Amino acid sequence: MPKVFNWQINREIEYPYEAAPPKKQFAAVFDINKCIACQTCSMICKNAWTSGRGQEYMWWNNVETKPYGGYPQGWDMRILSLLGPQSWDGNTYTGKTLIEAALERSEGRTVLGWLPEDEDWANVNLGEDESYGLIEGGTYFTMPHPVWSFYLQRICNHCTLPACLAACPRKAIYKRPEDGIVLVDQERCRGYRECVQACPFKKVLYNVATRVAEKCIACFPRIEQGLQPYCTVGCIGRIRINGWIHTPQEVDPENPVDYLVHVRKVALPLYPQFGLQNNIYYVPPIHVPPAYLRQMFGPQVDKAMEAYRQAKDDPEMLGVFLLMGATDKWVEKFRVRGDEVMGYDAKGDEIIRVPLKEPIFIRPNFDVVRQVFRHNTT
């Protein structure tokens, strides 16, 4: 099996195909701290792509409450326990990736995985708002929170080394060379569901009416028009931003995703130990005990949380965070000038300008024009 370098775990891994990087790689940063689990992202995605017959149970985008929630139920706990202990030496992962574990165990599969049963998909938001631990009398908040939960926003990770693609015996899954979006060839798929078993995030799903697999398409028809995906623009909490991510050797500090991931290292991939070099990056929730987050986001999570705490005093970082949800267009580059952040499209034209600090207007209690008192109620 060829060896390819995975920078997220800082070593070479085994993968069935040679490295074939796309011209550009679709990526996103989700700021977990700002999510309120309103599910607008889930609904906009469902309305756009999965409201058809046979797709009823499908959520290409879902938001679940950690630690207990999961769609499908227990997706994370199931694969973590299958994989066994996962060890790191500094920033280098020394345990087995999903493909290495499958090779070692010789069970006749390319990727360590499991197939969710019907019931696992049936309760999409089970565990919502369930906290870890009981609130005793007299409990008060400290950092990290003694009793905690947080929301995890999940779409397909459009991995650089996808498990679904590795597992498909028919080569019916491919990465688009132009943008690295991972797609299931709807003409070639025969519904074997090897991809459903292999994807640890369970973001390839079987359409029960067309009897083939489907998955998040990263709203590629929008991206082709210079727009960000629906889940990003629909987010009322403004927690998401898309961009093209580079490898650590080719970082563009004016690219918003590169900046958050590589320059400030404030956003991290989910379960990098799976070895897939996933391309959705998360700003870890700073109120959650780091032990849980280290398993989830790797050993760099403490530094990421520390960096995030500086954002309010750091105009550049603050600027990128303020670009989230500020435009439906794809932001190729950003610049902070004075007390404003500007976003630019691929041609270099300014597409958005956001003040770093919202201007405050204080309206007098009495409106002299209309000769009325202003009230907060209508």
Next chain:
Amino acid sequence: MALRRFFPYLLFVIALAVAAALANQGVALAQQGPTLTSKKVAQVPLDPKASVWGQARATDVPLTPQNIAVPRLNEVSISTVRVRSLHDDEKVGFLLEWQDATRDARASHPDEFRDAAALLFSLSPDLPNICMGAPGQLANLWHWKADWQEDIDKGFQDVVQAYPNFYKDVYAGVSGTPPYQAPQDFSSALAQSYFIGSSAGNPLSQFEKASPVEELVSAGFGTATHKAAQNVAGKGVWENGRWRVVLVRSLQTSDAEAAPLAGRTEVPLAVAVWNGANREVGARKQLSSFLTLSFVERAGLEGAQLAVVIAVALMVVVAVGAIWLRRRPASAA
């Protein structure tokens, strides 16, 4: 005197040579696998329960797990399939029978897999060295699917059939009344646009099926491709823990991707069976080695019977030789 003295040795050497030749032929026959003799009848039936199938000699074919290519099946869940063949002037038919305690005739849940069976023919004169053919050694597959059979027998197995208490009130472009039935209530262009697999022309995603048997061509693992021309009819029935599946095709074909059968006396073919309850799909299957389909009903010994005769002959020869050697006068030693 000299001839008489050396006669036993001469006989022994000749017997050994004959035994070696027979053994060689036996090995060659064993490699070819068992022979499946196709019986000529007036009309090949499509019905697996037709009594005329009783006229065909049954061949029990052992199955082994597909463990060459990943994804593999590690252990068989079905160890043997009984195969019969009939032909008439125009058609050839096969009856496959196997034990399967569960009838898996749907693939309409995310964790539900169908039962299936297939025949593989080689499109090249020499046998393909791997099961699915190889580049330059194309294979023609006849793949019967239990879910396609169910769609044909009972109508398309939609969400409402798979989930009996299912209800959803609205879909884009839908007609009729909730909870609706595909495909008829989803015939508008808008409703159809959500059936991506169907719109892309995927044969697995078509609601209407002309036959429960899909005809494919392949050039190795992972290459099975739906043929432009579909010419295999079939019917499968499950009763009392046993599938009986018939596959029928015209002997004559002008299709370059279809196995040539007319005018041939012997045709190699292989069988595969999938057990849906064991989540067997694609390469996760049990299959036979090549067997020989013979359109000529031979009178003589064949296959395994011949191997037994060879073995007995070999033992007799060695025994006779040993007796001769032991009878030699002591002075001759």
